[in-house]
């Protein structure tokens with residue numbers, strides 16, 4: 270199963286993460302051009318409870334539950350990020366800079382990642398719901414957030430401010446200015462550029478993951494073989510015990526018969 274998954278997941282994995290209700294599922298829907306928002310469910314409450322994957326052309330989009338919405342959710346997000354090729358960290362711009370829970374998540378990534386810089390290189394920070402914010406406020410929030418990331422990772426980060434709502438409206442009502450203002454096309458362009466830049470490293474990571482899956486399978490197989498060999502040894506011992514007892518019983522019967530015959 271693990272091997273099947275690893276082989277079948279031959280597309281680029283783009284994982285969406287962020288606090289609950291910050292617009293992750295809405296963003297993925299517009300990236301899929303699903304303006305009915307049917308692919309990934311959206312709501313004003315905690316909606317996404319499990320990681321969900323949807324393949325579209327050569328991309329597998331992964332939606333994750335909101336960070337810290339429930340106890341297990343952070344682990345699910347971490348699992349998804351471990352597998353991910355490119356990350357979209359979605360943050361509702363109308364809430365201001367990164368909140369404590371987001372900072373804690375980023376600090377966990379920094380602490381446990383083999384190469385934290387790789388996480389930053391593979392992540393686009395998406396400021397969502399920009400239709401509800403003033404342009405100056407968006408820029409000020411973005412500056413603060415860049416600084417927050419710099420304090421954790423000591424590096425620069427890539428940001429885009431978008432509006433899934435404006436893009437949907439613009440596309441459905443053929444309002445080109447709204448589509449342009451939504452900035453979704455800029456995000457798509459950034460994703461394409463990142464995909465191209467990371468092409469070699471994505472292939473390398475996929476190979477490493479396949480090797481890991483293979484070696485885990487080989488380990489499991491070896492354990493099974495060892496266990497079977499132990500079972501065989503135990504079985505042979507048991508067979509020998511049964512055989513010895515049987516021979517002993519036969520010998521006893523022969524002796525009894527012999528004694529009885531002689532007495533006749």
Ligand SMILES: Nc1nc2c(ncn2[C@@H]2O[C@H](COP(=O)(O)OP(=O)(O)OP(=O)(O)O)[C@@H](O)[C@H]2O)c(=O)[nH]1
Nearest residue numbers: 289290291292293294295311312316317335433434
């Ligand atoms: N104004 C505005 N609202 C948006 C936008 N994108 C999403 N929303 C609203 O934000 C709310 C949450 O959206 P979701 O996409 O479900 O958010 P989520 O992050 O997937 O939420 P969980 O799955 O619960 O973690 C919904 O009411 C959306 O309609 C946007 O661009 N502009």
Ligand SMILES: [Mg+2]
Nearest residue numbers: 293294316317
């Ligand atoms: Mg969701």
